[in-house]
Amino acid sequence: MNLFLVMLLRRPVVDPAAIEAHMVFLDALRTEGRVERSGPFADKSGGAYLLRAADLAEARALVARDPAHTSGGWDITIHEWQAR
Template sequence: MYLTREEDIRYVILLSVIPGKEMSEDLIRAHVGHLKELDRQGKLVLCGPFTDYRGGMVIIKAASYEEAKAVAEKDPYVQAGVESYELRTWELSCEGNNHMGMG
């Protein structure tokens, strides 16, 4: 039986633009600053906007779901009320964990 290892968990923050809300250049820069700080801390894995949907995705490393939620809620887009978010726990399947014990 495979046991999930903490190092095999990432958190996916799915951001969705709230209809009717406007973004300013200052707000976009604040969001980018938030992402840069996550990167500086070694928490940012990947991020970027969707091309077919009004929103984006941020994948982070965090010690717990609660920490990941706090990161999502610190995002200037979320704090300003221009985007909502969904938080997902993502378990990696990779060579390092023998593809979750099935490889």
């Protein structure tokens, strides 16, 4: 498995229900051993999580199911991360 840094930046309007659904989604991925770390940025502009996936295609497929993505409330980028 490879590590991917998923960065989320809030758009001006975010549905509060999407935030809760996003947290539930991350908890499910954490239970599967897919999310290593996650959390909001201190300035509340967004957040990030470390995702384990076989490749970028799988990472994109997983992130596409994230309520943060499906709600349209965040701009999301995915970067393969070569952590040391």
